[in-house]
Amino acid sequence: MLKPSIMALALLLACPLAHGQIFQRELGDFDLKLGTSPSRSMAQGLVKPASSGSVHGGLDLSHDSGWYFGQWSPSMGLSPASRLEMDSYLGFKQPLDRSLGYELGVIHYNYPQLRTQDSKEFYGGLTLLGSRFGAALSNDPDRRNSTLFADLGGNPPFGIGVSVKYTNYRLNNAVSVAKGGYVAGFNDWSIKFSRPWLGIDLNLIYSDSSLNGSNCSAYSGHNSQCDGLLTFKAERALY
Template identity: 30%
Template sequence: MNKTIFSKTLLATSLVACTSLAQAEFSANMALTSDYVFRGFSQSSEDPAVQGGFDYTHKNGFYAGVWASNVSSDMYNGSGIEADLYAGFSNELASGLSYDVGLIRYSYPGSSPKTDYEEIYAGLSYKFFSVKYYTGVDLGNEALGDYLDAGLEFDLPQGMGLALHIGNWNSKAAGGDYTDYKVGLSKEIKGFGFELAYTDTDVDNDPLANGRVVLTISKAM
């Protein structure tokens, strides 16, 4: 390549890279929770969990990230770690109205047989209300089920927040349908997020789906 052309190309590439970085944002998060509860079920067999992740967001609405937590190895065929990879687009459609679409992969390294699976999701939020729909397949493209998530978030006095959630899992397997609920109070204190939540389901035959109080302390960076 001609040296002059190479220099111009390098300069152009550098300018594009700098512009891209200026429009992008990297962040990290960490959390300690008394019980890792996902869709109403304890994933850590009612034990504490340490969690953390990294996120990339771009001005155009694209985002991607990774998140991990310890889980019960008995539940995930010998794997004690959940590692999630996700990517999607989120933007505002109108004042107060926004959308979110993406793909998430739930991985459990070392599980045998494999318990990894993926979900495609799409959601809308308007001011304090949000709704999101997930549909999942495993690595063999076998349909797992659908999950509908709806929530309300309110600001309370003294800088506190109230979150209400209801979700419904519609399993492709017979007898696997259930509904879960969550009520949470949150507050930021000296840069740390504190949430005290109560979760429950309508599942009667699994102690990991019973009602429970969960305390989570988090930090965003």
């Protein structure tokens, strides 16, 4: 019998999917989604599958009871510059009523071509009156991460959504920096203001971390830059 990862790859290659397209089919009480773009995010938007290679894809299977299972490969490792990665997740998501819901789950990150320890991420999420909150704990091979997330987009003033993310990183081995110093841990955060306008998503993002100067050589967080950075983005979906 084929392993789930091989089955996902075989199905992807068999289906004539365009970039970013998702194939969906109901199988009794189950809902199957298969495609080359992630079909869900976890912890109410905090954990989002990423794509790091030119060939990527996966599947998502959910049940009417609230249980779901999925497998996503950010990179199939088909080129010399990429490595195969398989991310498997299992979770439970349930709305209690129209204004309240919750979600719990775990993701297992596997790198078959690398001699590195697999990692796990435990996550949880809550929706309350249209706002979303999430938390995640991960045990990467070289560090421990804990993240908090809030998206206050339920009743934004003036049609402006606000989301905030904060992460604490504890390194298993301190990193040596300039002048004989060491960095054993750090924090980073970001705040995003968003508003739709004429079919375009406008985003203003500020990000920063607890590191600065020469200590930034030890930074490996979520943000694209260690020091404070203000970014403006305008995005429009083509389909």
